[in-house]
Amino acid sequence: MNSADESHSGFADLSRDALAVLVPELLLSGHLIDRSGMAHSIAAFGRDGMTQIAIEEWQVASPIYTRRMQRALNFTGETVETIFKGLQLDIGAPPQFMDFRYRVDDDHHGEFWLDHCGALADVEPMGEDYVRAMCHDIEDPTFDATALATNPHVQVRPIHRPPRVPADRHPVCAWTVVIDAAHVPPPIPPNFQTVSMSWAARTKLEPIDPSDAGSADYSGPLLSDLRFADFSRSALIRMADEVCLQHHLLTLGFLIAVGTRADADLTARIGRKQFAGIAGLTAERLCGALGLGDDDAALAQVLRLHPAWNPLPYTGVQVDRAEIGVRLRIPKRSGAVADRVWPSLVDAANLAPIEAIARGVNPRYAVHVISDTDEELAVGFLLAEKPFAEAGEVAITRFSTGAEFRFTDRGIPLPLTVI
Numbered sequence: 001m002n003s004a005d006e007s008h009s010g011f012a013d014l015s016r017d018a019l020a021v022l023v024p025e026l027l028l029s030g031h032l033i034d035r036s037g038m039a040h041s042i043a044a045f046g047r048d049g050m051t052q053i054a055i056e057e058w059q060v061a062s063p064i065y066t067r068r069m070q071r072a073l074n075f076t077g078e079t080v081e082t083i084f085k086g087l088q089l090d091i092g093a094p095p096q097f098m099d100f101r102y103r104v105d106d107d108h109h110g111e112f113w114l115d116h117c118g119a120l121a122d123v124e125p126m127g128e129d130y131v132r133a134m135c136h137d138i139e140d141p142t143f144d145a146t147a148l149a150t151n152p153h154v155q156v157r158p159i160h161r162p163p164r165v166p167a168d169r170h171p172v173c174a175w176t177v178v179i180d181a182a183h184v185p186p187p188i189p190p191n192f193q194t195v196s197m198s199w200a201a202r203t204k205l206e207p208i209d210p211s212d213a214g215s216a217d218y219s220g221p222l223l224s225d226l227r228f229a230d231f232s233r234s235a236l237i238r239m240a241d242e243v244c245l246q247h248h249l250l251t252l253g254f255l256i257a258v259g260t261r262a263d264a265d266l267t268a269r270i271g272r273k274q275f276a277g278i279a280g281l282t283a284e285r286l287c288g289a290l291g292l293g294d295d296d297a298a299l300a301q302v303l304r305l306h307p308a309w310n311p312l313p314y315t316g317v318q319v320d321r322a323e324i325g326v327r328l329r330i331p332k333r334s335g336a337v338a339d340r341v342w343p344s345l346v347d348a349a350n351l352a353p354i355e356a357i358a359r360g361v362n363p364r365y366a367v368h369v370i371s372d373t374d375e376e377l378a379v380g381f382l383l384a385e386k387p388f389a390e391a392g393e394v395a396i397t398r399f400s401t402g403a404e405f406r407f408t409d410r411g412i413p414l415p416l417t418v419i
């Protein structure tokens with residue numbers, strides 16, 4: 001098994017400018033995992049089953065990855081400001097797509113509201129029952145779970161929220177955040193301990209170099225928006241690796257929740273569908289955001305940067321490019337395989353997620369097995385004469401407005417001082 005204390009990063013060769021583009025893309029990719037996974041959960045377990053799976057996955061994953069990001073970026077504490085900083089680096093609240101705005105009254109009181117909610121834009125066409133499931137049933141326990149990573153006595157409560165009355169109400173929702181010692185913490189959710197002891201939760205990543213040009217952490221004031229270009233290259237590499245771990249922790253929570261409702265075979269099938277849907281869309285977005293082409297060089301770069309195969313100390317995945325083309329090597333012993341997340345779901349007979357990634361670069365790519373040993377699965381890529389049809393799993397994920405979402409430059413962010 002790969003050691004959890006290896007220091008190499010798959011993002012180490014990127015420039016600071018490229019990393020500043022990549023990190024928000026990774027945050028959005030993590031959010032869109034559920035646009036893939038929940039569609040298949042509805043098909044298997046109905047709307048109520050999907051709702052419970054969503055609650056359980058976020059409850060066990062978000063406190064763990066929130067604490068990791070706080071430590072990595074040096075903004076630990078027990079205040080409302082710390083909670084809001086964490087949300088700005090959370091796949092549950094990707095910038096601009098989930099346009100959180102914040103107000104801090106004091107260390108124990110604040111509010112946030114959403115000027116735009118991409119998740120609501122996705123769900124409103126499905127009807128009021130789905131809106132209530134997301135904005136009431138799911139948000140109530142999961143907002144608290146995320147905030148509890150900072151303070152066990154916090155409560156996040158709605159001022160107003162969808163269904164919107166009137167239909168164009170703006171902002172779409174607003175919430176209070178109150179820390180009070182009288183608040184009784186909710187019980188620890190089932191399976192939280194399992195996820196907290198996972199390889200993903202315990203993976204060690206390279207520390208940020210404080211001498212690198214740019215901001216090395218987020219210890220300063222809460223900002224209205226994070227402008228990722230202001231962070232150092234070293235900080236952005238660590239952010240990218242941490243956000244990829246958020247993907248895996250959420251997927252681990254998802255697969256555990258599905259596994260309590262299905263046998264191992266059905267759980268794996270649903271997991272592969274979830275993986276293929278988000279994998280293909282993410283590859284396509286990475287290709288576009290970084291201005292890559294549709295050839296082997298672009299494929300190799302997308303494979304190296306894809307959150308499915310990062311961070312390297314967790315997955316151990318290798319991408320080689322030689323005269324024979326691109327080769328993807330997935331070890332059969334790694335933290336990710338031990339946790340039974342995405343890299344464990346592909347084998348010589350189940351290549352659909354890898355095909356989806358390759359076809360996000362060029363729809364003509366076919367995947368073939370080079371070798372399948374006790375140590376690793378190695379696959380290669382060839383161009384077919386004609387493009388393949390888009391996988392149904394990718395088409396389902398493309399339903400989200402996040403598929404075509406574009407980030408904009410909002411200029412210099414403002415510090416949010418206590419009112």
